[in-house]
Amino acid sequence: MDQQVNLSRRNLLRGQPVSMERPLRPPGAIAEALFTSQCTACGECVTACPQGIIFRGSGAYPEVNLRKAECTFCAACIDSCPEEVLQIAVQPPWRLRLQLEDRCLARRQVVCQTCGDACDADAIRFRPLLRSVARPQIDPDACTGCGACVAACPENALTVIAHG
Numbered sequence: 001m002d003q004q005v006n007l008s009r010r011n012l013l014r015g016q017p018v019s020m021e022r023p024l025r026p027p028g029a030i031a032e033a034l035f036t037s038q039c040t041a042c043g044e045c046v047t048a049c050p051q052g053i054i055f056r057g058s059g060a061y062p063e064v065n066l067r068k069a070e071c072t073f074c075a076a077c078i079d080s081c082p083e084e085v086l087q088i089a090v091q092p093p094w095r096l097r098l099q100l101e102d103r104c105l106a107r108r109q110v111v112c113q114t115c116g117d118a119c120d121a122d123a124i125r126f127r128p129l130l131r132s133v134a135r136p137q138i139d140p141d142a143c144t145g146c147g148a149c150v151a152a153c154p155e156n157a158l159t160v161i162a163h164g
Contacts, residue, residue, distance in 0.1 A: 066147030
């Protein structure tokens with residue numbers, strides 16, 4: 001956590017936004033403190049990602065943007081990493097928590113099941129409600145963290161939060 005606070009202070013001094021949320025690293029990333037001390041920010045994983053979801057984030061370290069597309073877990077980023085800060089052995093490849101925002105159409109009584117339709121893992125289900133639009137329910141145990149639901153949502157109502 002101290003390293004995250006130091007990074008946030010450096011960003012503040014550079015006039016960059018400060019966030020206390022841990023950035024979403026590519027799949028297979030080792031523990032954050034080790035990651036930021038061992039990653040050279042070479043950009044090989046950014047170049048290797050066929051989905052184009054990995055970008056240079058704060059400090060030029062790789063981060064993932066699931067709003068662009070889903071992660072297919074192809075391991076191209078892992079295979080390209082010369083510093084081995086991305087590893088197949090890290091299972092699950094990342095720990096994510098999905099958060100459903102109030103701007104969700106179903107929460108606003110508009111029929112929408114786009115996120116559930118995009119979820120191949122069936123981690124998002126819609127339970128019928130009496131006199132109301134069915135709302136999404138996320139099963140964190142079934143979620144693979146691929147982000148297909150995030151990319152598909154027309155209202156950007158799903159937020160991915162890295163933890164663990």
